[in-house]
Amino acid sequence: MIKQTGGLASTALIFGAALAPEAFAQTAPTASVAASTQSDTSSFSAAYFAPYNPVTAGDMVSRIPGFELREGDERRGFGGSAGNLLINGERPSSKATPTDLLKRIPASDVARIDVVAGTNAQSDVRGQSQFVNVITRTTKKSASTSYTLGLRHIQFSNRIAWITQFSSSIPLGPTADLSLDIQSPTILGRAVNRDVLLSSSGAVTGSRLFVARPTFVGLQGSARLRWKPNAQNVVNFNAQYSPGWNVTNSFQVEALPNGYLSASILGRTEFPENYGLEVGGDWDHQIRSNLSTKLIVLASNGALDQWDSFEIYNAPSTRLTRIQDRLIQSGERIVRGRVKWTASSAHTLEFGAEGAFNFRETNLTITNQLPGKAPTPVLLPVADARIEETRGEIFASDIWTISPHLTVETGLNIEASRISQSGDQQQQRDFKYVKPRVIATYTLSPKDVLNASLTRDVSQLDFAEFSSAVDFVNTSTILGNPSLRPEQAWKMRVEWESRLTARTALTAAAFYDQIEDVRDLVVLNGQDAYGNIGKGRKIGLEVRATMPLSGLGLSNAELRLSGLVQQTRVTDPLTGKERSFSIPLERQGTPNGSMTLNGGNKDWAYVVNFRQNLPSLKSSWGIIMTQWAGRQEYRLAEAYDYVRKEPRLDLFLETTAFKPVTIRVSANNIFTSTETRTRSFYAGSRASGRVSRSEVRESDGASEASRVIGFQVSGRF
Numbered sequence: 161m162i163k164q165t166g167g168l169a170s171t172a173l174i175f176g177a178a179l180a181p182e183a184f185a186q187t188a189p190t191a192s193v194a195a196s197t198q199s200d201t202s203s204f205s206a207a208y209f210a211p212y213n214p215v216t217a218g219d220m221v222s223r224i225p226g227f228e229l230r231e232g233d234e235r236r237g238f239g240g241s242a243g244n245l246l247i248n249g250e251r252p253s254s255k256a257t258p259t260d261l262l263k264r265i266p267a268s269d270v271a272r273i274d275v276v277a278g279t280n281a282q283s284d285v286r287g288q289s290q291f292v293n294v295i296t297r298t299t300k301k302s303a304s305t306s307y308t309l310g311l312r313h314i315q316f317s318n319r320i321a322w323i324t325q326f327s328s329s330i331p332l333g334p335t336a337d338l339s340l341d342i343q344s345p346t347i348l349g350r351a352v353n354r355d356v357l358l359s360s361s362g363a364v365t366g367s368r369l370f371v372a373r374p375t376f377v378g379l380q381g382s383a384r385l386r387w388k389p390n391a392q393n394v395v396n397f398n399a400q401y402s403p404g405w406n407v408t409n410s411f412q413v414e415a416l417p418n419g420y421l422s423a424s425i426l427g428r429t430e431f432p433e434n435y436g437l438e439v440g441g442d443w444d445h446q447i448r449s450n451l452s453t454k455l456i457v458l459a460s461n462g463a464l465d466q467w468d469s470f471e472i473y474n475a476p477s478t479r480l481t482r483i484q485d486r487l488i489q490s491g492e493r494i495v496r497g498r499v500k501w502t503a504s505s506a507h508t509l510e511f512g513a514e515g516a517f518n519f520r521e522t523n524l525t526i527t528n529q530l531p532g533k534a535p536t537p538v539l540l541p542v543a544d545a546r547i548e549e550t551r552g553e554i555f556a557s558d559i560w561t562i563s564p565h566l567t568v569e570t571g572l573n574i575e576a577s578r579i580s581q582s583g584d585q586q587q588q589r590d591f592k593y594v595k596p597r598v599i600a601t602y603t604l605s606p607k608d609v610l611n612a613s614l615t616r617d618v619s620q621l622d623f624a625e626f627s628s629a630v631d632f633v634n635t636s637t638i639l640g641n642p643s644l645r646p647e648q649a650w651k652m653r654v655e656w657e658s659r660l661t662a663r664t665a666l667t668a669a670a671f672y673d674q675i676e677d678v679r680d681l682v683v684l685n686g687q688d689a690y691g692n693i694g695k696g697r698k699i700g701l702e703v704r705a706t707m708p709l710s711g712l713g714l715s716n717a718e719l720r721l722s723g724l725v726q727q728t729r730v731t732d733p734l735t736g737k738e739r740s741f742s743i744p745l746e747r748q749g750t751p752n753g754s755m756t757l758n759g760g761n762k763d764w765a766y767v768v769n770f771r772q773n774l775p776s777l778k779s780s781w782g783i784i785m786t787q788w789a790g791r792q793e794y795r796l797a798e799a800y801d802y803v804r805k806e807p808r809l810d811l812f813l814e815t816t817a818f819k820p821v822t823i824r825v826s827a828n829n830i831f832t833s834t835e836t837r838t839r840s841f842y843a844g845s846r847a848s849g850r851v852s853r854s855e856v857r858e859s860d861g862a863s864e865a866s867r868v869i870g871f872q873v874s875g876r877f
Contacts (some may be wrong), residue, residue, distance in 0.1 A: 176760040202275045202659060207793035209267070211716075211773055212780075213816045214308050215874040216327065217270050217294050218262035225665035225706035227275050227292060229258055234532040244291035250385075252834075253442040253456050256382070262294070264327045264341040264382065266306040266876050271297045272817075290611075290650050290657065290667075295782045296329075303330040310824075310872035315832065316860065317373070319348040323872065334658070347376040348362065352860045357414075362853050364417055368855075370633065372410040379403055397441040412633060425633060426471040433465035433487075450502035458494040460835060470632050480725055481529040482538075490520040490623070498555075511556040521546040521567070526630065541685065544583040545627040551577035581626060584736040585643045593618050612653040617645040617681070625690040628684030639689040647692075649675040663709045663718065671726075673698040678730045680742045688795045693733050696741065698761070700726025717772040724759040732794065734847045743791040763789040780814040786810075801838045808833045821875040828868040835859045 209220045221229055228718055230244045245251075245258035252261055266289035274293040310323035325343035332338055355368035367676065382400040389395070407430050414423040440458035468484040485504035497510030522545050558572035573595040580588040597615040627640035655669035675696045682691030702724045709717040728741040741761045759765035765788035773780045787807035812826040837857040843850040860866070 175465065178525040187494060188391070204273045204275070205269055206267075206272060208662075211775075213814075213822050214267040215308070215822060215876055216263050217265035217273075218259060220267055220270060220273060221262055221292055221294070224273065224292065225659065225663050227665075228704055229262075229292065245292040246291060248296060248395070249293060250396065250442070252384075252398065253396055253440040253458060254400065255458070255460070256398075258678055262496065263325065264339060264384075265294065265296065266304045266327060266329055268304045268306075268876055269296045269329050271295045280312060290655075304876060305329075305468050306874070306876040308872060308874040310870060312868055312870035313810065314347075314349045314868050315866040316352060317348055317866075318350075321346040322871075327757050335389055336385065336387040339386075341382045343380050345376075345378045345380070349374050353857050354860075355855045356858045360393040360850075365853070366414060366416050366422060368412065368414045370410065370412040372408055374408040375406070377405045392446040394444040395441070398439065400438045401435070402437075404431070406434060410633070420475070422475045424473045427633065428469050430467045431465060432467060433463050436460070436462040454498050454500070456494070456496040458496075459492070461489075461491040463489050468632070479531055479555040483527045483529070483535070484524070484630065484632070486522065486524045488520065488522050488624075491518070491628055493517045507560075508559040509557070510559075511554075513555070514551075514553045516549075516551045516553075516676045518549045518551075518623070519547065520626075522624075522627040524628065524630075540628050540630065540637075540662070542584050542626070542628045542642070545585065545640055545642075546582045547579065547623045547626045548581075549577055549579045549621075550621075551575060556673055565603045567601045569597070571597045571599075573597075579621075579644045581628075583727040585640075585642050591646070593648070607659050609657045611653075611657070613653050615651050617649045617651050619649075621646050622690075637687060639684050639687045641684055641689040641691050644679075644690060645677045645678050645692050647675055647679050649673045652664060661708075665705065666707075667702075667704040667827075669702045672699075673699055675689070675730075678741065679841045680730065681793070682733065683796045686796075694731060696730035697772065698726060698728045698741075700724060712798065714772060717770070718777065720767075720769040720771075722767045723764075726759065726761075727763065728761050732846075734794075734796070734845060735849075739794070740792060742794045758792075759788060762791055765789065777815070778817040779813065781813045782811075784810040784812075794846065797842045799840045799842070799846060801840075802835055804833055804836075806831060806833045820877070821873050824870075824872040824874070826868075826870040826872070828870070830867055832860065832867050 204220075204224060206220075209223055210222050210530040212219065213218045214223070221227070233427045243258040244246045244259065247261070254261070256851070272295050274295065276291055276293065282877060305326065305328040307327075308323065308325040309859075311320050312323065312871050313320050323343075323345060325341070327341040330340070344467070351370075351374070353370040354367075355370075356364060357368065359365050370523075380402040382398070384399075385395075385397040387395045408428070409428040410425075410429075412425040412427075413421060427432060430474065431791045438458070438460040440456070442454060442455045442456040445452060464487075466484075466486045466488075468482075468486075469489050470482045470484075472480040472482060474480075476530065486633045494514065494516045496512065496514040498510055501509045503509055504743050522543075524540065524543040526540060526543075527535040528538055529535040549603045553573055553575035555573040559566050559567065559569045573593075575591075575593050575595070577591045579591070580587065593616075595616040595618060597613065597614075599613040600611070602610045602612075621644055624641055625638075625640065625644055629638050629640075629863045631637070653669060653671040655667060655684040657665070675698065676694075678694060679690065679694040680693045681688055682693060683689070684691065703721070704723075705719075705721045707719055709719055728742055729738050731737070732739050740763070743761050766786070769782065769786040771782035788804065790801060790803040792802075810826065810828040810831055810833055812824060814822060814824045816822050835858075837855075837859065839855040839857070840851045841853045842848055
């Protein structure tokens with residue numbers, strides 16, 4: 161068992177050993193695969209990635225030393241939600257994640273990948289300390305296609321799901337190419353929760369067993385057309401459609417200490433309608449060599465129809481049928497235009513405007529029906545709601561190249577928005593925000609870059625929190641709150657990046673956020689709701705490192721480390737005491753074994769990735785270890801504490817011995833790292849400090865608490 165403090169200690173020990181001087185005493189790769197480092201840009205040729213036998217551009221980016229792909233933040237509009245990915249110097253006119261976009265590009269289409277540190281006058285992203293630019297080949301005589309076919313078994317499910325993806329790049333002539341992608345992800349799982357029910361004194365008062373069997377079959381088709389009719393114009397068009405078919409069957413039984421049944425729930429959830437649709441495009445026009453314009457248009461729509469049926473029994477004879485029907489429709493429209501002017505060798509100016517319209521409409525009906533009786537509607541505040549936001553923003557920035565070593569970006573965004581809500585509650589509010597930023601990049605040497613930034617940030621509201629939601633199984637209700645405000649923060653960050661060799665890199669960062677209107681759980685009309693609880697702060701350190709291990713006697717081996725330690729503080733509105741941020745389960749992601757560190761608001765997290773190539777066997781193997789701190793959730797009369805005691809351990813084996821395909825066998829979460837949830841109920845409210853009863857849950861199954869065995873074949877033609 162590894163305790164939280166032990167997790168941090170073990171992380172520090174691993175970092176110290178890996179960063180020992182002998183670890184850096186490596187022989188540089190041959191010239192054909194070396195990464196050239198000039199100023200703030202490192203270029204990696206396609207040959208650099210050859211030992212990894214990549215199938216897609218995503219496989220290549222994941223092997224770049226010291227770089228971490230960021231999916232982008234949930235920020236207002238298009239400009240603020242950028243990740244740190246460019247494709248041919250352009251930010252894709254899509255809100256699809258960078259990971260998904262890279263999986264659609266066959267590795268054979270990639271000419272090189274540039275990694276740029278800090279502010280760059282030619283980049284199409286802002287506010288990133290590091291970004292990657294994937295350069296594809298300009299001359300392609302024929303189509304190239306990559307594919308992935310796989311099977312996986314999730315522990316407890318006794319079912320085998322499939323994974324399929326086909327991505328093709330098709331030249332349409334010397335000035336245009338078309339990219340197509342189709343994939344079908346599936347989840348055939350099983351989740352098991354075991355609760356022990358305790359009194360205030362700790363005596364066992366009962367037990368509970370919950371089992372869910374989700375079946376998800378998805379389909380995603382996307383297309384991207386790039387057309388360059390002449391040297392002055394580039395046009396891109398993107399489209400994506402993602403329908404899904406979901407069904408979940410579940411049951412729950414509750415028993416007294418003597419084993420007699422006290423209650424049961426038999427449930428079924430269906431999604432008759434579930435899809436997302438996005439279309440977008442951009443036009444980049446070069447007016448003169450030092451003056452260009454860009455227009456971006458993006459539109460998306462989605463619908464989710466969820467139908468729940470629960471047959472509820474309470475001993476000795478009470479029976480009840482409860483039906484919930486929830487229909488959600490949402491959409492977004494964005495138009496963004498900007499002008500970029502290279503006024504001189506020292507100054508690049510950019511200015512423009514963005515307009516956006518977002519909406520989300522929720523209709524929720526709940527009925528209870530006793531045997532032989534007519535259904536009775538259940539009244540719930542803010543069950544029907546339509547939220548609309550109309551937003552306008554103007555922006556300007558100046559990238560000032562003070563010297564070959566120092567670049568400073570100053571920027572200012574001014575936005576005004578109106579949020580209106582109709583339905584069960586009607587309200588209209590106006591917001592205005594001024595968002596300045598300063599980002600400086602200093603090249604200490606060809607191998608070392610220092611970045612520092614100060615930005616004013618405004619978060620994106622989650623319109624789902626404006627309407628009420630009910631969880632019957634966990635007997636939990638969250639009221640909709642029409643008075644939600646976005647979090648605002650001053651964010652400061654200093655980051656040092658060092659590339660010691662072509663395959664060795666170290667990045668260390670310190671950050672501090674001063675936050676206003678912290679989003680958390682509040683009390684509204686005597687019930688829990690999302691809301692704002694005042695001022696808070698976040699301070700922390702983040703480290704990333706990549707190093708070969710030949711100096712430690714492991715030839716062709718590489719170690720990657722990502723670690724985060726931070727502290728969040730806010731004043732609890734009920735107790736008046738300082739505490740960490742509350743982290744509701746439905747908003748907190750968890751690492752899935754990928755290279756990306758995902759700590760959220762947790763106190764610490766780390767990912768350790770070891771890989772060794774075995775050239776004589778044309779194979780490679782590796783281990784990924786992931787662990788993160790516990791998380792807490794604070795409600796009116798309840799407190800939740802989630803702890804994952806053991807780290808998650810993934811193991812994989814890849815081989816190219818059976819060309820032209822790559823075969824991968826994986827076992828994720830091989831020791832079945834489970835999560836423990838302690839749910840404490842307070843007398844009156846948490847302010848009383850008196851726990852009246854509690855529940856301790858061990859969770860097995862689902863994606864994060866199951867052993868998943870996978871077999872995958874990928875290749876290209």
